Amino acid sequence: MHDLLTVSDSGLYCPAGDFHIDPWRPVPRAVITHAHSDHARSGCGRYLCWTTGKLVLRERIGNRPIDVLRRGESVSMNGVKVSMAPAGHILGSAQVRLEHGGITWVVTGDYKLQADPTCEPFEPLRCDVLVTESTFGLPIYRWGDPAAVAESINEWWRENRDQGRTSVLFAYSLGKAQRLASVLDPAIGPIYAHGAVMRLVKAYRDSGIRLPSIDQCTRETRKAGDGRAMVIAPPSAAGGRWLRTFGDARAAMASGWMAIRGVRRRRGFDRGFVLSDHADFPGLLTAIQASGARRVLVTHGSAAALARLLCERGLEASVLQTRFTGETVEAETSEDVEAETSDEERGEESGGDPGDAAGDAEPVEVA
C-alpha cells in the first residue's frame, strides 16, 4: 500500500487526496497546521486551517479563500478524510489527521505540551503513522514551569524599572510575543510593542484572546514610558540602531535556545529566559507515545537523533526531510533590523505619516 503522504517539490503531499500540508510553494489546495512563515506560505489557491487560526493566517497570507475545521468536523478530499485537533504551539495551531483505506496518519506540525494562556492545549490523536517535529529532540532540552519563567520576567522588569531602565524583551512576533504579553504584570509599567508584534496582537485580540493594554512603540510612547516600560520586539530588531534608541535599557531574549549556555552571551543579551513554543524532549516522547503510532517520521531539528532513539525503543522510525525549520537559533540574528523597523519606531523624524509606524516588512521568525 502506498504512503498517504510523500514529499514533493512543493512540500508534504497527499497523492490520494491531491492536496499539500504546509506547502513551501504555492499549490492549489493547502492544509495548514499553523501560521508561522515556514508552514504558511502565501499564494495558494485555497487554504484549510483550524477554526481559531483563521485571523492569524489571514494576517500572513492576505486575501485568499480560507476554510476552517472545528472540533468534531471533517472534510473529505478525494475520499481522504481530513480532521484536526489543537497542537498547543501558537493560536490556531493544529495537528492534521488523515484517514484513507483503513490507515490513519497524523501530522503534528509544531506543538508543545506546556500550558499557554493564548492557545488551546495539545490534544493527542491516535494514529498508525505519526509525522512529528523534533526541534528540541535531544535529552538536554527540558523546560521548567512556564509560570515560574513568567514570574522571573516580571521580576527582571521590576528591577530594571526601579533603576530607571527600559526593559526590551525579544521574542518571535507570532505566538511567543503574545504569550509573553499575556503574563506580564501591567502594574509594573506600560507595555509597548514593535509594529511587527502589534499586527499580530490585533489578530489575537480579534480572535478573542485577552491581552493586557499594549501600545505601539513610537517616539511619543517611548518618551512617556521612559525608564519604566517593557518593550516586546522581534529578534530581528535586536542589536543595531533600534535598540540603542532606548538609551539606558536592558535586553533579554525568550527562547528555548536560551537553555544553551553561551547563546545568550554571544548574542549580547543581558538575560535569557528559557521559554519555547515547542515540546521539550520529554514532551516529544510523551506525545509520540500517546499517539499509539507504530511508525514515526521525524522532521526538522534533532530528527536523526530522535529517530534513532525511537528505533531503539522498538518503533519503526525514520527521518523525513522537509524544509520546515522550527525555532532556529539563526533566526535570532539581527541583520535585517533596518528593514523591519520604521523611523518612527527608532524615534527619528521619518517625514512620513506619524500614525503609520508599523514597518512594512514581513516578520522573519519561524517558531
Ligand SMILES: [Zn+2]
Ligand atoms: Zn511554528
